[in-house]
Amino acid sequence: MTTTRKLAVVSAGLSQPSSTRLLADRISAATTAALREQGIEVEVTTIELRDLAQDITNNLLTGFAPPKLESAIESVTTADGLIAVTPIFTTSYSGLFKSFIDVLDPQSVTGLPVLLGATGGTERHSLAIDYAMRPLFTYLHAVPVPTGVYAASSDWGSAEDALPGRIERAAGELAALVAVSDRSQQVRDPFALPEGFSPVGSFGAQ
Amino acid sequence: MQFGIFSVSDITTDPTTGTTPSEAERIKAIVTIAKKAEEVGLDVFALGEHHNPPFFSSSPTTTLAYIAAQTSTLQLSTATTLVTTNDPVKVAEDYAMLQHLSDGRIDLMMGRGNTGPVYPWFGKDIRDSIELAIENYALLRRLWSEDVVDWQGKYRTPLQGFTSTPRPLDGVAPFVWHGSIRTPEIAEQAAYYGDGFFANNIFWPKEHYMRLIAYYRQRFEHYGHGTAAQAIVGLGGQAFIRPKSQDAWTEFRPYFDNAPVYGHGPSMEDFTEQTPLTVGSPQQVIDRYAAMRDYYGDYQRQLFLVDHAGLPLKTVLEQLDILGEEVVPVLRKELAKDRPADVPDAPTHASLVAKAYNGGPAREARPNANRGDNLSGDRPYQDSAAPAGASFGLAATRKGN
Numbered sequence: 001m002t003t004t005r006k007l008a009v010v011s012a013g014l015s016q017p018s019s020t021r022l023l024a025d026r027i028s029a030a031t032t033a034a035l036r037e038q039g040i041e042v043e044v045t046t047i048e049l050r051d052l053a054q055d056i057t058n059n060l061l062t063g064f065a066p067p068k069l070e071s072a073i074e075s076v077t078t079a080d081g082l083i084a085v086t087p088i089f090t091t092s093y094s095g096l097f098k099s100f101i102d103v104l105d106p107q108s109v110t111g112l113p114v115l116l117g118a119t120g121g122t123e124r125h126s127l128a129i130d131y132a133m134r135p136l137f138t139y140l141h142a143v144p145v146p147t148g149v150y151a152a153s154s155d156w157g158s159a160e161d162a163l164p165g166r167i168e169r170a171a172g173e174l175a176a177l178v179a180v181s182d183r184s185q186q187v188r189d190p191f192a193l194p195e196g197f198s199p200v201g202s203f204g205a206q
Numbered sequence: 207m208q209f210g211i212f213s214v215s216d217i218t219t220d221p222t223t224g225t226t227p228s229e230a231e232r233i234k235a236i237v238t239i240a241k242k243a244e245e246v247g248l249d250v251f252a253l254g255e256h257h258n259p260p261f262f263s264s265s266p267t268t269t270l271a272y273i274a275a276q277t278s279t280l281q282l283s284t285a286t287t288l289v290t291t292n293d294p295v296k297v298a299e300d301y302a303m304l305q306h307l308s309d310g311r312i313d314l315m316m317g318r319g320n321t322g323p324v325y326p327w328f329g330k331d332i333r334d335s336i337e338l339a340i341e342n343y344a345l346l347r348r349l350w351s352e353d354v355v356d357w358q359g360k361y362r363t364p365l366q367g368f369t370s371t372p373r374p375l376d377g378v379a380p381f382v383w384h385g386s387i388r389t390p391e392i393a394e395q396a397a398y399y400g401d402g403f404f405a406n407n408i409f410w411p412k413e414h415y416m417r418l419i420a421y422y423r424q425r426f427e428h429y430g431h432g433t434a435a436q437a438i439v440g441l442g443g444q445a446f447i448r449p450k451s452q453d454a455w456t457e458f459r460p461y462f463d464n465a466p467v468y469g470h471g472p473s474m475e476d477f478t479e480q481t482p483l484t485v486g487s488p489q490q491v492i493d494r495y496a497a498m499r500d501y502y503g504d505y506q507r508q509l510f511l512v513d514h515a516g517l518p519l520k521t522v523l524e525q526l527d528i529l530g531e532e533v534v535p536v537l538r539k540e541l542a543k544d545r546p547a548d549v550p551d552a553p554t555h556a557s558l559v560a561k562a563y564n565g566g567p568a569r570e571a572r573p574n575a576n577r578g579d580n581l582s583g584d585r586p587y588q589d590s591a592a593p594a595g596a597s598f599g600l601a602a603t604r605k606g607n
Contacts (some may be wrong), residue, residue, distance in 0.1 A: 016271070057471065058476075061470065062409060062410075062471050062472060063409065064480075066472070066476065067480070131215075141595040181483045183234075191418075193390060193394060197394070199394050201341040201344050
């Protein structure tokens, strides 16, 4: 195994600057630091979904990803780890975030370690990570780490260690999985036929 | 190299006038379009199959037979025949019938269909789509190549001593293409049988289809049908042409913006750049499509989509005039340049007959006297191969009798 790992960061914040991006960057920095401590180099690709919003809609309509979106999808699906951060809108991940997930091939993030992050106006929505985001990634057979990181507006002005502490803990959990991942080294055959496939079918050769 | 058009048979409101053609108008229009295709020198007309509005083409063989009766050189095909939800027995019968009536001017393109509810409407499950395509086609091949078929599969009732009638014209089954936009299993199937492979090449970037076609070519060679360069490849395409590029853009834009597939999505600028859709002058269309073989290799059939998105009949006929008079003649010359001599043309009935009989006389299937079934006599046709014992039951296992 090489000692470079690929980390993808997806931020679904809509405003610029956005607290979602701010949280994503903090988590990304903490994860990178945790990996470097183990002597592992990290290549980080940060994806702002806002920049891809039209491409994502077009992909939903036409079935194919325009070049910029295709390269973002490639970064996510071939990463050793993903940091996914969304604002919580109306009790759940944002529509743009879900639309991005919807244009991924559902098989393509199998086994991908994911750190779930979310932002919101009040801390009352913090459980959205666990009742909305976590099932989404579990369905996709990704591997969400146990600690999710939720940042309410008030966290950015808090002297307590709650947010930095959670970021540290979650980043440590993600780094441990990323360190042993070989996802970014895997060669994927888009034309791999299913096990046992026969061009004449199971009965046809009779 | 064959050039032609293919239609999905959509009945779409013309966004510039708000008028929707009636089914009657559109059905008559497709006949006019097909006849026009022959008149302007195109080689192929292919018609889709759908079982829900706003499409009219539920019964392609009826339409194609009617067109065959009014044309003399046009090769008729499908785009696509639903191999998943149609009974392969009925496909075998219908298309053999059409083959006779059209004097062999037909081939078929198999497709799985992408309309979810069609599967349950025909008693099938979309989750079995690939398995259905594989099994049904395997049966179809046998129905065309063997006079008496005993068969058992997973998806239809078994057959004992069944003969599909009429037998294919001259004892040679119609050539088959397999259409797929993303499924390696279908490319594998086409390669296994040495059949053609068709990429619709209209909705997605060419890179996507290039990978699939390269895979098909490689597997065609693997199965021993020839070199990868000799595999039989067909491509779709889409163009809107006017003498002046700017006129084409202005006229086509409202149709693009409201089109059923890509409307209200990407801009026409992005879509024409990212996919093979070409809007412009004849020369621009020629340049774009003359370059296709650089990406896909020398190929056998190029079909254009011209009658969709609510374009009025008059416009479609004008498009065919430009296509036939200014675009295709030049493309024919361009694509013939440096084409290796061992790259075959698309198979036709004549070429398949020549190959099957090596110049000798073709089969003429003459039934034996009616026995009321296929089981009690020895063979259904005067020249049928003698069965090894009875064609079903215990005796069927006594091979070599």
